[in-house]
Amino acid sequence: MSTAADRKLQTRADYRHFLAIPTRWMDNDIYGHVNNVNYYSYFDTAVNRYLIDAGVLDIHGGEVVGFVVETQCQYFAPIAFPDTVHAGIRVTQLGNRSVRYEVGLFRNDDDTPAAAGHFVHVYVDRASGRPVAIPDNTRAALEKLLVP
Structure with missing residues (x-):
């Protein structure tokens, strides 16, 4: 997503999987809204929870x-405690060793995202830290999130 106009084109229907994440009192900053650093945590939580639940x-x-x-994030509207964030995820690029996720953060029942962004995972061998092919079972789970 590159502009606010793109946000208007995105709705909940554009995402393949959702995770509800309640905000916490401590997430609010001095300005009365969730601090930007938490948005990346929501991205990470939604994707990794999906992968854990998929057994991969x-x-x-x-x-x-x-x-x-x-990683990248654009902010369109504030989120604040006690809102619930509905993190929508989808895969837009699935390579041999990497995957690009796009994540939309929807406030409560809003149909357009309060924030949206992406991050890229490169799959590596844990012991060596060297890139490896995405395992077949992981690829199958990621394909369920793939959008054209």
């Missing part, structure tokens, strides 16, 4: 893990 991410013992190598 073992955060403690998995031999292959995804490292975030790129």
Whole structure:
């Protein structure tokens, strides 16, 4: 997403999977809204929860893990405690060793995102830190989120 006009084109229907994340009192900053640093945490939480629930991410013992190598976020409207964030995720690029997720953060029942962005995982061998092919079971889980 590159402009506010793009935001108007995005709705909840454009995302393949959602995770509801309640905001916390401590998420609000001095300006009375959720501080920007928390938005990246919502991205990470939504994607990794999906991978864990799909049975393709073992955060403690998995031999292959995804490292975030790129991230970006645009902010369109404030979120504040006690809102619930509905993090929508989709995959827009699925390569041999990397995947690009796009995440829309929807405030409560809003149909357009309060924020939207992306991040890229490169899959690596946990022991060596070297890039590896995305495992077949992980690829199958990611394909369920793929949009044209």
